[in-house]
Amino acid sequence: MSERSERISGRGLIRPIPDRDSAAWWARTARHEFVLQGCDACGTLRFPARVYCHACRSRDWSWRPVEPTGTIESWIVTHQPFTPGAATPYVVVMVRLTAAPDCVMYGNWYRDREPHPGEPVQASFTYVDEELSLINWRPGSE
Amino acid sequence: MTKRLLGFRDRAAVAGVGYTAFSKDSEVSTLTLACEAVLAALDDAGLEPGDVDGLATHRVGDSAPPSLVGPALGLRPPSWYLDQFGGGSVSHSVVGQAALAVASGVAETVVCYRAINARSEFRMGGTGRPLPASPEVQYQAPYGYVAPPQMYAMYARAHMTKYGTKAEHFGQLAVTQRANATKNPRALMRTPITLDDYLGSRWIAEPFRLLDCCLETDGACALVVTTAERARDLRRPPVLISAAAWGGGHSHLSSGSGDVTVTSAAELAPRLYGMAGAGPRDIDVAQIYDCFTYSVIVQLEDYGFCAKGEGGPYVAEGHTALGGRLPVNTHGGFLSEGYVHGINHIAEAVSQLRGDAGDRQTPGAEVALSTAQPGYVLAATSALILRKG
Numbered sequence: 146m147s148e149r150s151e152r153i154s155g156r157g158l159i160r161p162i163p164d165r166d167s168a169a170w171w172a173r174t175a176r177h178e179f180v181l182q183g184c185d186a187c188g189t190l191r192f193p194a195r196v197y198c199h200a201c202r203s204r205d206w207s208w209r210p211v212e213p214t215g216t217i218e219s220w221i222v223t224h225q226p227f228t229p230g231a232a233t234p235y236v237v238v239m240v241r242l243t244a245a246p247d248c249v250m251y252g253n254w255y256r257d258r259e260p261h262p263g264e265p266v267q268a269s270f271t272y273v274d275e276e277l278s279l280i281n282w283r284p285g286s287e
Numbered sequence: 288m289t290k291r292l293l294g295f296r297d298r299a300a301v302a303g304v305g306y307t308a309f310s311k312d313s314e315v316s317t318l319t320l321a322c323e324a325v326l327a328a329l330d331d332a333g334l335e336p337g338d339v340d341g342l343a344t345h346r347v348g349d350s351a352p353p354s355l356v357g358p359a360l361g362l363r364p365p366s367w368y369l370d371q372f373g374g375g376s377v378s379h380s381v382v383g384q385a386a387l388a389v390a391s392g393v394a395e396t397v398v399c400y401r402a403i404n405a406r407s408e409f410r411m412g413g414t415g416r417p418l419p420a421s422p423e424v425q426y427q428a429p430y431g432y433v434a435p436p437q438m439y440a441m442y443a444r445a446h447m448t449k450y451g452t453k454a455e456h457f458g459q460l461a462v463t464q465r466a467n468a469t470k471n472p473r474a475l476m477r478t479p480i481t482l483d484d485y486l487g488s489r490w491i492a493e494p495f496r497l498l499d500c501c502l503e504t505d506g507a508c509a510l511v512v513t514t515a516e517r518a519r520d521l522r523r524p525p526v527l528i529s530a531a532a533w534g535g536g537h538s539h540l541s542s543g544s545g546d547v548t549v550t551s552a553a554e555l556a557p558r559l560y561g562m563a564g565a566g567p568r569d570i571d572v573a574q575i576y577d578c579f580t581y582s583v584i585v586q587l588e589d590y591g592f593c594a595k596g597e598g599g600p601y602v603a604e605g606h607t608a609l610g611g612r613l614p615v616n617t618h619g620g621f622l623s624e625g626y627v628h629g630i631n632h633i634a635e636a637v638s639q640l641r642g643d644a645g646d647r648q649t650p651g652a653e654v655a656l657s658t659a660q661p662g663y664v665l666a667a668t669s670a671l672i673l674r675k676g
């Protein structure tokens with residue numbers, strides 16, 4: 146399930162700056178848990194992390210392990226180095242989550258071919274260090 | 288309901304327009320740019336600095352605020368001011384809020400400005416300065432997804448996939464706007480381009496090429512907003528603010544996301560048209576936010592000029608060219624005139640309604656639409672409908 150990428154270090158990783166809502170999500174991701182927040186009052190799943198349920202305004206929630214899959218909503222191939230040390234070209238995908246179709250996540254795609262629209266994908270965890278792993282995406286058929 | 292929608296329709300007007308030169312390096316501060324544009328706008332209106340009792344701008348930490356510009360020009364303490372956080376998405380709300388201030392009597396003469404060194408000092412979107420500490424950036428930046436062209440390219444791809452929008456559609460828009468810019472002495476890019484030039488330009492973030500992207504410009508622009516009544520007594524023909532709308536939308540950045548091929552403009556448009564008592568068929572000329580080619584195509588749909596998904600063919604059929612059904616970005620837009628973050632669209636709309644746009648004039652233009660970044664970045668959007676006074 147986990148893979149280390151050569152490219153991510155070469156790209157000059159910008160570390161995420163977790164906030165008070167998201168720190169626990171990043172900590173779970175570092176442990177390679179694929180979780181979303183679930184509302185304990187109405188069951189709605191949400192991402193990114195925040196305290197209030199947008200459906201019922203409850204503040205009661207818990208982490209829910211969900212299927213780490215989705216479908217390709219869109220993708221880009223970046224050629225212009227927007228960040229220092231970027232090794233171009235590289236692919237960023239936008240993935241609509243199977244467990245929460247209102248939610249999208251981003252990630253890199255490290256295959257030799259580009260993704261297809263609507264293609265089923267699965268999450269993979271890219272280990273950076275003990276405190277940080279990133280969720281990336283690969284074909285669901287692998 | 289009707290009364291609420293009427294709002295401040297036609298009660299405020301744009302009475303003056305001022306520009307600095309546009310360039311890649313102004314060699315002066317944003318404070319200097321702001322002062323120069325404000326003075327030029329007052330001169331255009333036939334007003335004195337002493338007449339000003341309000342200042343308004345928007346910024347992303349990249350420019351001089353009203354609290355510096357007012358004292359720098361020796362203006363009296365303002366009755367009202369606005370220092371709005373935000374980029375292109377709020378550009379038109381600044382003028383809308385000035386109109387609201389003037390219509391309510393809180394202020395009488397407000398100068399709205401935007402002054403940027405967006406090429407030489409502060410480039411947009413994570414290039415050359417620290418990323419903003421937005422709660423959503425953390426889910427994107429680690430993947431090298433940081434800049435507006437990447438975000439718009441992502442949505443453009445989704446539109447291409449869903450509706451068959453083609454590179455040639457984007458290209459035709461770029462070619463058309465460049466043709467407009469050849470008739471605009473102020474435009475930075477005045478050499479005509481062809482579809483082959485477009486297709487041959489280098490990739491920035493596929494599906495976007497260099498010629499999908501707007502310029503990065505140093506410059507400033509200012510607009511004098513006063514009551515319709517007062518504007519009629521001033522030097523230039525008044526241009527009435529028939530409708531202004533802002534707000535709305537939800538973030539597509541990382542969170543709750545429906546159809547990503549629809550922008551916040553679709554939510555805003557009914558409110559805007561309702562306040563103006565007009566619809567898409569009444570618009571004679573439109574300045575539509577063109578940070579990227581795709582942003583025009585999606586807004587043509589979301590503001591109701593064509594059916595959803597048909598923005599690309601609408602452009603390719605020539606409807607947005609000068610002399611077409613709906614001339615769009617008659618000055619060349621941000622793609623070819625220059626990028627002052629929205630306000631130069633409003634200034635061009637005013638010029639078209641005054642009838643002083645020279646070779647690029649839309650004959651008989653009486654009603655114009657001008658729009659802001661449609662909300663793919665930072666969710667909100669804003670827009671104005673202006674009318675010949």
Ligand SMILES: [Zn+2]
Pocket residue numbers: 184185186187188189198199200201202203
């Ligand atoms: Zn709930």
